[in-house]
Amino acid sequence: xxxxxxxxxxxxxxxxxxxxxxxxxxxxxxxxxxxxxxxxxxxxxxxxxxxxxxxxxxxxxxxxxxxxxxxxxxxxxxxxxxxxxxxxxxxxxxxxxxxxxxxxxxxxxxxxxxxxxxxxxxxxxxxxxxxxxxxxxxxxxxxxxxxxxxxxxxxxxxxxxxxxxxxxxxxxxxxxxxxxxxxxxxxxxxxxxxxxxxxxxxxxxxxxxxxxxxxxxxxxxxxxxxxxxxxxxxxxxxxxxxxxxxxxxxxxxxxxxxxxxxxxxxxxxxxxxxxxxxxxxxxxxxxxxxxxxxxxxxxxxxxxxxxxxxxxxxxxxxxxxxxxxxxxxxxxxxxxxxxxxxxxxxxxxxxxxxxxxxxxxxxxxxxxxxxxxxxxxxxxxxxxxxxxxxxxxxxxxxxxxxxxxxxxxxxx
Amino acid sequence: xxxxxxxxxxxxxxxxxxxxxxxxxxxxxxxxxxxxxxxxxxxxxxxxxxxxxxxxxxxxxxxxxxxxxxxxxxxxxxxxxxxxxxxxxxxxxxxxxxxxxxxxxxxxxxxxxxxxxxxxxxxxxxxxxxxxxxxxxxxxxxxxxxxxxxxxxxxxxxxxxxxxxxxxxxxxxxxxxxxxxxxxxxxxxxxxxxxxxxxxxxxxxxxxxxxxxxxxxxxxxxxxxxxxxxxxxxxxxxxxxxxxxxxxxxxxxxxxxxxxxxxxxxxxxxxxxxxxxxxxxxxx
Ligand code: HEM
Numbered sequence: 001x002x003x004x005x006x007x008x009x010x011x012x013x014x015x016x017x018x019x020x021x022x023x024x025x026x027x028x029x030x031x032x033x034x035x036x037x038x039x040x041x042x043x044x045x046x047x048x049x050x051x052x053x054x055x056x057x058x059x060x061x062x063x064x065x066x067x068x069x070x071x072x073x074x075x076x077x078x079x080x081x082x083x084x085x086x087x088x089x090x091x092x093x094x095x096x097x098x099x100x101x102x103x104x105x106x107x108x109x110x111x112x113x114x115x116x117x118x119x120x121x122x123x124x125x126x127x128x129x130x131x132x133x134x135x136x137x138x139x140x141x142x143x144x145x146x147x148x149x150x151x152x153x154x155x156x157x158x159x160x161x162x163x164x165x166x167x168x169x170x171x172x173x174x175x176x177x178x179x180x181x182x183x184x185x186x187x188x189x190x191x192x193x194x195x196x197x198x199x200x201x202x203x204x205x206x207x208x209x210x211x212x213x214x215x216x217x218x219x220x221x222x223x224x225x226x227x228x229x230x231x232x233x234x235x236x237x238x239x240x241x242x243x244x245x246x247x248x249x250x251x252x253x254x255x256x257x258x259x260x261x262x263x264x265x266x267x268x269x270x271x272x273x274x275x276x277x278x279x280x281x282x283x284x285x286x287x288x289x290x291x292x293x294x295x296x297x298x299x300x301x302x303x304x305x306x307x308x309x310x311x312x313x314x315x316x317x318x319x320x321x322x323x324x325x326x327x328x329x330x331x332x333x334x335x336x337x338x339x340x341x342x343x344x345x346x347x348x349x350x351x352x353x354x355x356x357x358x359x360x361x362x363x364x365x366x367x368x369x370x371x372x373x374x375x376x377x378x379x380x381x382x383x384x385x386x387x388x389x390x391x392x393x394x395x396x397x398x399x400x401x402x403x404x405x406x407x408x409x410x411x412x
Numbered sequence: 413x414x415x416x417x418x419x420x421x422x423x424x425x426x427x428x429x430x431x432x433x434x435x436x437x438x439x440x441x442x443x444x445x446x447x448x449x450x451x452x453x454x455x456x457x458x459x460x461x462x463x464x465x466x467x468x469x470x471x472x473x474x475x476x477x478x479x480x481x482x483x484x485x486x487x488x489x490x491x492x493x494x495x496x497x498x499x500x501x502x503x504x505x506x507x508x509x510x511x512x513x514x515x516x517x518x519x520x521x522x523x524x525x526x527x528x529x530x531x532x533x534x535x536x537x538x539x540x541x542x543x544x545x546x547x548x549x550x551x552x553x554x555x556x557x558x559x560x561x562x563x564x565x566x567x568x569x570x571x572x573x574x575x576x577x578x579x580x581x582x583x584x585x586x587x588x589x590x591x592x593x594x595x596x597x598x599x600x601x602x603x604x605x606x607x608x609x610x611x612x613x614x615x616x617x618x619x620x621x622x623x624x625x626x627x628x629x630x631x632x633x634x635x636x637x638x639x640x641x642x643x644x645x646x647x648x649x650x651x652x653x654x655x656x657x658x659x660x661x662x663x664x665x666x667x668x669x670x671x672x673x674x675x676x677x678x679x680x681x682x683x684x685x686x687x688x689x690x691x692x693x694x695x696x
Pocket of ligand 1: 054057058059060061062063064065068079093096097099100103138141142143145146147148149197198200201202204
């Protein structure tokens, strides 16, 4: 969609620069002239929200890093120093710790949007795969970030998750020791996690550039799930239309973010992380942050460690295969009544797994998570492949314009 | 706050509905280990602020009772910060001077000198091991205690808590622990402590008769506040909340402005968006 730009800067200096590096043209064609389907709903604003959150995490993170000390005996105290003695340090830290949660909330909604409207289907497979890469990098970043304050949950959470690698036959223990830089989670682990926690967000930023590039090559999907046929009828230019809408959505999102930061800053956190890391004092319940809970429940639903880890990896990895698992010719869930039902069941089972991930893995809870894990995987490997072949879909509108305009007026 | 009768009715119902399988086990667990009840706190909710007089009383309780075992781990100077107990600078200097602080003189000899506002309030024990040796378990440092303890109200209340901005699990926990010594004959049995066997003997026994609950020194508070067990536990819990989260007042004050700004901004953004899009739906 983004061809050579027709952008001509207004000033002479601008034209001089543009002839040497067409940066203005790139920005103009990507964020001003770029045609966006005119029927996008607010689920399409999460891309902008995610970009905002990435920038917010990087800005707050870089400033936090100026006051933070990545050393096992000092890290916990340095975070408390930020909270008490650095001007507005409490705000920085609460923005950053809650920002991670807001980032994930937006990412989950963004992904579910893609799943509901079939955005992963041809020709958007590479775009989708880049999204999966970003998602994995976010997991790694947030996991390592959570270790940095060096609270007791940081330490024990890191132990549990890094120990998963020891389930790998033969080389598992060596890999775990290599990750730790020693024989347990300790100062070397904290040092390398800080280094990587600083690095990965910039890799995410790089992946986001590719993601947006791929988006601008194939164009946005839309609630009708039909491709743009006539740019003049089916689309509106990014600026001012999408910018105004995204801007409004970002402000609304910031209200929710501010609610957490200023009123319930520790709602999503764990009280055990206000206890300094102590290798001799195991927390009563080791639970990861909420955004990992569904996967944690899947991990624990299987009594065998290696199989549990395989299920965990599969639960995340399977999303990469979505473009090929979904056999339906119809892209948008809007015209697939049976799909809709299964989609919402899938969402419910993921939420249910999240709840179970926070409970103690006893009796009924294990059975419940096994049932929901089967539902989770069933959606990908049974429902999507089969449904596309047998489902009776509703008629799909011929164009985007037809999908939103009142019943087409008879041609005059 | 939700009336407790309603809570106790609805919770098992909701649990049963959501997880019929696991509910009986859960209810049984809740019976042995009750969760603390929600108290009302001046610093709760969007407009919550610490009550300066309460923090001053709470500090008195800390100093005269808890400090015999627990470290507070914050500097004297914070006691005069805005949004805290707000003692005067002079009071803080005088208080600090009553402590002897380990230091080194310019000849390199270990000395004791009077405390200064910048010093951390010293702990009665030389180190953790010494404290653990005295009680079997080291009394935890109190600088974060009010944020380091929590409990879950269970589904669906934990969702409701987000909207009511309930963040006072820590002080509710401390209050519950202080009032959980329900066996007059066993002062190390606590209703709310996990497993009930707590290494801390009921600390308020030095202020209240364990059998009758009567204050041993009715003049403990000098500002006319009644010296009851409930009042004293609330005061010290509020003080510990401040020690753990001294920025709360500023946070909620700034939060209100941020919210007001964002909501106004959202309206403007909404009408801008509406204006921009107004021509789109009209002609295709
Ligand atoms: C993808 C973006 C990022 C995510 C999702 C993320 C996530 C997190 C999380 C979950 C924590 C633990 C917060 C807590 O419980 O206290 C954390 C801490 C931290 N992060 Fe990040 N972070 C991101 C980017 C960055 C960047 C770019 C930097 C620095 C350049 C950074 C520096 C820090 C520091 C210094 C801490 C420790 C201080 C603290 O715990 O508050 N972060 N991060």
